[in-house]
Amino acid sequence: MTMPTPTAGTGAPAAGGSAAVREARSGPELQIGQRREKVAYGSHICQLFNQRSEAFGVMLSLLRSGLHDGERCIMLASEPTFGAIRPKLAEHFPDLAEREEQGQITFFTQKDPFLVKGKFDPYYLVSAHQTQIGQALKEGWPAIRIGVDMSWLTRGLATTKDILKYEATCDAVFTFQNTPIVALAQYDYGRLSGSLVVELLKLHPIAIVGNFIKRNPYYHNSEEYLRRILHIERDRRQISL
Secondary structure: OOOOOOOOOOOOOOOOOHHHHHHHOOOOEEEEOOEEEEOOOOEEEEEEEOOHHHHHHHHHHHHHHHHHOOOEEEEEOOHHHHHHHHHHHHHHOOOHHHHHHHOOEEEEOOOHHHOEOOEOOHHHHHHHHHHHHHHHHHHOOOOEEEEEEHHHHHOOOOOHHHHHHHHHHHHHHHOOOOOOEEEEEEEEHHHOOHHHHHHHHHOOOEEEEOOEEEEOOOOOOHHHHHHHHHHHHHHHHHHHO
16 A cells, blocks of 8 residues: 655755754744744644644644745644634635645545555554655655644544554654654544543653643653553463464
């Protein structure tokens, strides 16, 4: 199955100097409620929302600031979310359709390109993100923003373990490798078990809950967390032999 890859855009900035551009900026700002918060590149953010309007607001801020900063933007979300977000972006960017054609922003409203034969595979999804990041940097974009409505993408398709594998791997790739990315994973708090909320918070250095964003005091080293999951699975396979 072919990984989803960005389409080369005529509007991409020149490749030369993109690293210098990233170094010159400390990181983008996100609008959270009535406050603006600066986040660093490499940030892997978890948003737990109770109201859909909270999710719309943060997703809009992520994409709007990314377009303003000349970065590659990707959204994975449902048709209703697309219907709410795109008109708001168009209010700020009358040339939004042109930016889409040039490849600066892409909206994915179908799950199939990110699934393997209709099933959620955490490592495949991370690989798809890496492909998109690599392609964006190759085209000359200085950084990338990815916003994913995880409740929509995983509903009925992923186990708790699948979700945790995905988040641990994302954090290891984005945060520890200093990837030029700001990644947002959104979860409907009302659809999560209390135990999954606790585990999700362990895997995100930054969390947004309601209208508050803060460094997460419950954050764990994701590489160690992922190794623990894999060791448990290996031990279970050995016991079953």
